Amino acid sequence: MKSRGSAVLFSPSLVLLCVALAGSQLWSVPPDRLSLEFAWASPSWEHPLGSGDGGVDLLALVSHATWRALGLAAAVSLVGFFSGTPLGAAAGLMGGRSERWMLRACDLVQAFPSFLLALAVLSAVRVPSRWHIGAVFCVSVWAPFARIAAAQARSLREAQFVEAARGLGMAPRRVLARHIVPNLLGPVAVQFGTAAAGVVLGETALGFVGLGPPDGVSLGALLEQGTLGMLRAPHVLAVGSVAVILVSGSLQIASEGLRRVFVPASH
Numbered sequence: 125m126k127s128r129g130s131a132v133l134f135s136p137s138l139v140l141l142c143v144a145l146a147g148s149q150l151w152s153v154p155p156d157r158l159s160l161e162f163a164w165a166s167p168s169w170e171h172p173l174g175s176g177d178g179g180v181d182l183l184a185l186v187s188h189a190t191w192r193a194l195g196l197a198a199a200v201s202l203v204g205f206f207s208g209t210p211l212g213a214a215a216g217l218m219g220g221r222s223e224r225w226m227l228r229a230c231d232l233v234q235a236f237p238s239f240l241l242a243l244a245v246l247s248a249v250r251v252p253s254r255w256h257i258g259a260v261f262c263v264s265v266w267a268p269f270a271r272i273a274a275a276q277a278r279s280l281r282e283a284q285f286v287e288a289a290r291g292l293g294m295a296p297r298r299v300l301a302r303h304i305v306p307n308l309l310g311p312v313a314v315q316f317g318t319a320a321a322g323v324v325l326g327e328t329a330l331g332f333v334g335l336g337p338p339d340g341v342s343l344g345a346l347l348e349q350g351t352l353g354m355l356r357a358p359h360v361l362a363v364g365s366v367a368v369i370l371v372s373g374s375l376q377i378a379s380e381g382l383r384r385v386f387v388p389a390s391h
């Protein structure tokens with residue numbers, strides 16, 4: 125029953141991933157092609173979701189933007205996972221001053237909103253790209269992973285198997301790699317879906333204020349189109365809003381699925 129419930133929670137993310145991949149590969153219309161005669165057109169057989177500003181096909185725009193947003197979110201979250209987890213685990217195992225300084229660094233990073241940092245950095249860039257957006261989010265994404273890893277390592281360092289390994293003369297580095305990190309990967313993995321959803325929402329917000337990729341293929345740019353044409357073509361805003369809700373919501377649901385798989389005692 126537990127595995128069945130987890131599979132149900134993972135299914136929206138898998139369906140969304142398959143739909144985005146299929147749409148970006150099978151729908152032959154380029155996401156940035158302009159067709160002025162179809163500007164702000166309602167849904168039709170030729171354009172199933174309608175058209176936006178300049179006649180951009182919304183199905184092509186949504187599928188490509190979703191696929192790229194998921195790719196960016198996965199890349200940034202992986203950076204946070206592989207950088208923050210070892211750092212937090214090492215600090216939690218050592219304890220004392222090392223752990224305190226690491227937690228203070230996490231407090232400092234998390235106290236400053238990453239969106240404001242992105243606004244400041246991307247405003248100074250002549251042509252913002254997804255590489256710039258990803259780099260900005262990587263500055264702060266490691267902190268939650270490190271904090272969770274430190275808390276788990278703190279509870280594991282007094283475990284009997286860790287004490288036994290130390291008593292046998294095992295080096296701290298080997299204790300960390302063989303006993304600490306493998307036993308904290310589950311709780312840390314839960315943060316992956318939450319971090320990915322945050323990256324998607326952050327990239328969407330940046331695209332909405334005009335600091336997204338220059339090709340305009342982003343969910344934020346779609347929302348911007350929707351607000352500009354809200355009266356003449358309300359379907360554009362509806363498509364963009366539903367897309368953002370589905371993407372971020374599916375990632376949060378996947379995070380809940382990870383929690384049920386790796387932290388069964390919490391429910």
